[in-house]
Amino acid sequence: MVSIVFPSAHYSCCMRHLGENIRNNFHNASVVYHFYKAAKTYNIDVFSDHFNRIKDLVPQATTHLERVGFHRWSRAFFPGNSFFIATAALISAPAEKYATIAIKTIQQYNIMTTNIAESVNSMFLDERKYLITGLFDAINRRFAEKFHERRMKFINAPTIFVPLIEKDIAKDINLENKLLVHQTANYKYIVTSHNEVATVDLLAKSCTCKVFDIDKVPCPHAMAALRCQYGDDYGRHIYEYSSLYYKAEVYLIAYVEEIKPVPSEET
Ligand SMILES: [Zn+2]
Structure with a gap:
């Protein structure tokens, strides 16, 4: 790996x-x-x-x-x-x-x-002063806690993506409403607002503003293009055009492994 x-x-x-x-x-x-x-x-x-x-x-x-x-x-x-x-x-x-x-x-x-x-x-500001074995125990304990905390965080999440990204999507949908869209070819659009022009290529998952390309989640321009491409129920297509790594279930896989405590030297 x-x-x-x-x-x-x-x-x-x-x-x-x-x-x-x-x-x-x-x-x-x-x-x-x-x-x-x-x-x-x-x-x-x-x-x-x-x-x-x-x-x-x-x-x-x-x-x-x-x-x-x-x-x-x-x-x-x-x-x-x-x-x-x-x-x-x-x-x-x-x-x-x-x-x-x-x-x-x-x-x-x-x-x-x-x-x-x-x-x-x-x-580990305080723990750094510990002896090395104590420090490692502290690291082990804190990571076990953190992993558990993160596992539980979205276990019953009602959303497809992690909440942070869901929030961004909701915000971008709001912005998207104010944009003007013109289709130039299949899956290709020019999106204009009062002070900028962006070109969106949905198949390439790309927009000239670069947010779609780098963040792997549609920018407001791409969302406007998606609405034009798929009609008013374009919401579910936002997920198809985003990185699957934003899914809550994929997030959980990262923390699936349980970190076990290290037993004392005597035992
Ligand atoms: Zn854009």
Whole structure:
């Protein structure tokens, strides 16, 4: 599994750490603001706008960010998308649950927005001072708890996808209502709102805004296109056009394994 998953995982740096470096080295709140905007956007044009603003404000900051490499800190340039393609076949593999855990790590926390090392670090602030065996016992116990907590979280979930994504979908459906759609070919649409034009290709699961491509869940433009393609009951098609990794049942597979306590040395 490692030989399949690992080569597709991309090395990048922690957005928060880089942001703090920028804050401490260049002492400019606007630069920090534009850095986070540039890091989080899906769109290369929006990225360029914010990056150029940084260049105007503090040119040395851009030199620093260029040296790190855009693909290491910006969502728009991050090459990690191929990870999903490489792992799509793994869902039916025998070690299915391990693949799913790897996928969840990327999927749930997305790229750059949560640093898993820091999350674990903050879970064991006190325990870090323990002797190593005590620390390992603490890790074992906390992970057993966390796994149980997550298993129970959606066990009776009435929704198809995990609640966080269901919420996003509901929000996007609201936005979608305000968009104007024109079909240009089968499964292809131009979607316009008062200030932007997007092109959606439903078969390629792609939109020029890139949210559909990267998040694997239809953006408002794609939802407008789905409504045009399938009519008013397009709601269920939203799931077909999303990554199956967002399903509550797939989430549960990642936590299915029970973590057993380590017995004491004497026993
Ligand atoms: Zn879009």
